[in-house]
Amino acid sequence: MQAAPPHHRLAYALIFITPALWCVNYLVARWAPGVVEPNTLAFGRWFVAALLLGAFTAPELLRQRGVLRAQWRRFIILGALGMWICGAWVYIAARTTTATNIALIYSVSPVLIALASVLWLRERFTRPQALGVALALAGVVHVIIKGQWAALGGVQWVPGDLWIVATTCAWSGFAVLQRRWPMPLSAAAHLCAVSVGGLVVLAPFTLWELAQAGQPALGAQAYGLMLLAGICPGAAAFWCYSYVQRQLGVARASSQLYLGPLYGAAMAWLFLGEPVGWHHAMGAALILPGIWLVSRSGAGKPLANAADPAARPRSGPSGPA
Numbered sequence: 001m002q003a004a005p006p007h008h009r010l011a012y013a014l015i016f017i018t019p020a021l022w023c024v025n026y027l028v029a030r031w032a033p034g035v036v037e038p039n040t041l042a043f044g045r046w047f048v049a050a051l052l053l054g055a056f057t058a059p060e061l062l063r064q065r066g067v068l069r070a071q072w073r074r075f076i077i078l079g080a081l082g083m084w085i086c087g088a089w090v091y092i093a094a095r096t097t098t099a100t101n102i103a104l105i106y107s108v109s110p111v112l113i114a115l116a117s118v119l120w121l122r123e124r125f126t127r128p129q130a131l132g133v134a135l136a137l138a139g140v141v142h143v144i145i146k147g148q149w150a151a152l153g154g155v156q157w158v159p160g161d162l163w164i165v166a167t168t169c170a171w172s173g174f175a176v177l178q179r180r181w182p183m184p185l186s187a188a189a190h191l192c193a194v195s196v197g198g199l200v201v202l203a204p205f206t207l208w209e210l211a212q213a214g215q216p217a218l219g220a221q222a223y224g225l226m227l228l229a230g231i232c233p234g235a236a237a238f239w240c241y242s243y244v245q246r247q248l249g250v251a252r253a254s255s256q257l258y259l260g261p262l263y264g265a266a267m268a269w270l271f272l273g274e275p276v277g278w279h280h281a282m283g284a285a286l287i288l289p290g291i292w293l294v295s296r297s298g299a300g301k302p303l304a305n306a307a308d309p310a311a312r313p314r315s316g317p318s319g320p321a
Contacts, residue, residue: 011247014240019259021237023267026102028229029094030272036222037215039205041229042087044222046195046202048230053192053238060189067183068193074181075197081174083198088205089167097160098274103264104143104283105164110291111136112172120176132293139286140165147279187242261287 032041054061061068068075093102111133118124143161183190209215216222261284268274 007247011244014244015248016259018237018240018244019263020267021232021240022260023099023103023233023264025090025229025233026094026099026264027267027271028225028233029091029102030099030268032091032225033095035216036218036225037209038088038091039084039202039209040218041091041222041226042083043199043202043206044226045087045229045234046083046198048227049234049238050192050195050199052230052235053188053195057186057189057192060186061192064185064189067185071181071183072197074177074183075193076200077197078174078177078181078194079197079199080201081170081177082194084201084205085170086167086174087198088202089163089170093160093163093167095160097158097164099268099272100265100274100276100280101143101158101161102164103268104261104280104287105140105161106168106171107261107264107287107291108136108140109168109171109175112169113175116172116176117179120180128293132290134290135286135293136290139283139290142279142286143283147277147282188238191238 028041028045032038036044090102114129115133185193210218265276265280265284269276
């Protein structure tokens with residue numbers, strides 16, 4: 001039996017590495033309170049990512065400047081959804097919820113993307129996918145209410161969980177809009193342009209935060225978190241996902257979505273000391289099969305990972321929360 005080429009072996013290894021890079025953002029979100037404000041952190045993250053991506057895609061962006069001028073409104077909208085709501089709001093959520101909850105709730109985004117695709121794009125929706133939606137949503141609710149179904153009326157809702165539900169919905173809209181708005185840009189150039197659109201939206205919120213009295217001064221730790229978020233769940237995770245997609249195809253690259261919740265819980269336990277309860281395990285037992293069912297299209301091809309950088313092979317940018 002012929003051995004796999006070296007670039008294929010690297011791609012298979014990256015399938016297991018890339019979800020860890022995405023999950024770094026959940027750690028950053030939990031480390032940030034008291035160090036840097038949410039919008040400021042999101043601005044710094046995407047500024048770093050835009051610089052890194054721009055260094056490699058500047059010639060293409062210059063060639064496509066006509067497209068950028070014509071479609072600037074779309075880049076602003078995508079930037080607002082992907083970099084502001086799915087960036088700063090995640091950091092707001094982390095003030096009151098855990099990294100484990102963020103990872104589990106956010107993992108249901110492929111389910112919402114499938115539902116939105118049915119409503120907006122008139123895509124086919126099968127009975128197994130409907131079952132997957134029910135399982136995944138039940139799993140998310142189970143995590144949010146900490147398994148207290150019998151005492152549902154007395155459950156204390158954590159604001160951070162609701163922030164993450166909102167960002168998950170926004171990410172679904174972000175992914176579907178990318179399908180409705182295809183552009184003649186590579187995935188890297190598209191992500192760079194959307195990042196710049198996000199920076200435009202984030203700028204006034206960042207300036208407002210910096211002008212508030214009593215806010216933490218930006219220091220080495222704050223800049224370190226921005227750099228970490230911009231490199232790991234930003235440019236590096238994007239490059240790794242794109243490499244896997246080029247070498248192994250969309251279906252295999254999308255298999256990374258099943259590792260996200262598991263990696264998120266493990267990293268939260270290891271680096272943050274967050275306990276993992278039975279409600280997390282039960283929620284994952286519902287969410288993961290649900291994602292698997294929903295991610296199977298009518299032709300048997302999984303949908304692209306909503307928490308990964310490319311919902312489309314060429315123009316789908318961005319990373320996880």
